[in-house]
Amino acid sequence: SQQGEEDPQALSIQEGENATMNCSYKTSINNLQWYRQNSGRGLVHLILIRSNEREKHSGRLRVTLDTSKKSSSLLITASRAADTASYFCATDTGGYQKVTFGTGTKLQVIP
Amino acid sequence: KAGVTQTPRYLIKTRGQQVTLSCSPISGHRSVSWYQQTPGQGLQFLFEYFSETQRNKGNFPGRFSGRQFSNSRSEMNVSTLELGDSALYLCASSFLLGEGSPLHFGNGTRLTVT
DSSP, X not given: OOSEEEEOSEEEEETTSOEXXXXXXXXXXXXXXXXEEOTTSOEEEEEEEETTOSEEEEXXXXXXXXXXXXXXXXXXXXXXXXXXXXXXXXXXXXXXXXXXEOOOEEEEEEO | OOOOEEEOSEXXXXXXXXXXXXXXXXXXXXXXXXXXXXXXXXXXEEEEEETTEEEEEOSOOTTEEEEEOTTSOEEEEEOSOOGXXXXXXXXXXXXXXXXXXXXXXXXXXXXXXX
């Protein structure tokens, strides 16, 4: 079963626009991570936010975390065609728990 | 630093056969996790190994098994293959699992069962 549900399932935007993806999860977490997956390839780690953090930035990425609502969002600013990929949130409940992935958002950036 | 290497990249097997997939983690990473990715179920956790010990296991039947060697390389085995086992199998390594350590994924093995 999935710990995280992502919304929207698919998103299509023009190059230069911002893209926002949301992730909701069910149980308390130690941290939440976002990953990108290009078609047919492995996942690439983008950013990690700990449960005691509310916002984090990395380049054109901004992640927010609201533990009271059990939700997170990933914002990609000034999107590029190369950002076309699927994006997954992953929750880590700590200890020797498995990292659980959400259902993913498929982003298409049109040049 | 070399990334996570998975072999083979593609595999076609027949129902009832068994298959072994291999994963070489990033040098120094002692944790290796395996995931199954399908369009219908998404990314599902199979198991995780750390220092040759299985520390966690997902909800998969006993036909799915794995092991880790002293050099941290890992293999997973699927016996008595079923059509539903067709998937992309992803291996990920990390320095420590469950401690906020990012997962580093290989490009996967695409298994097709006919």
